Amino acid sequence: MSHPVAPSLSFFATLSVQVATAHEIGQTPAGNRRVIPILGGQVQGDGWTARVLPGGADFQAIVTPTLAQLDARYVLETDAGDLIYVCNRAIRVASTDITARLVKGERVDPALVYFRCAPSFETASAALGWINERMFIGSGTRLPDRVDIACFTVE
16 A cells, blocks of 8 residues: 655745734633734735734643643735735744743744644635635744744645
8 A cells, every 4th residue: 555645835925923012811721821912014925925914912821831822813914905814823832941931022042942833814815715725834933022934835
C-alpha cells in the first residue's frame, strides 16, 4: 500500500497585528484569562495588501505555566476595499520563564517559542471567494507591541 502524499504549503500573507496592553481577567476555570485589544496593522500578500481594522481582540488563556491557547478575531480591509473576517486559533508554548516574560509584554527570542496557528478567513468578495474554501496554517512571533504571523495555504 502506498502512503498518501503530504500536503504542500503556499505563501498566502504576512500579517503584522498591532496590539494594546492586555486586560488581565485573572485565573478562571479556563486558565489565566487575558483579552488583548487589536489596534490595527498591515497585511502583505503576494500582489495584494490590506490593513487590519481596529476593534478586534485576542482572547487568551494561559492554561499551564508553559502553554497559552489563543483565539484572535478581527477584520482585514484589502487595498481593493474588500473585507475579510479572520478567526485565528493558535497555541504558544515556551518554558515557564519565557512564558512569564511574554505575558509581561517583554521581547523574547522567537526561536525559544513554539507559536503555531490555524487561521480561517471569510469574505463576501467574489474576487477573494476562494479563501472561504481553503485551509491555512501559520507561525507567529509575539513582539511587545504586535504579533507577526506568516500564513500559508494548505495545498
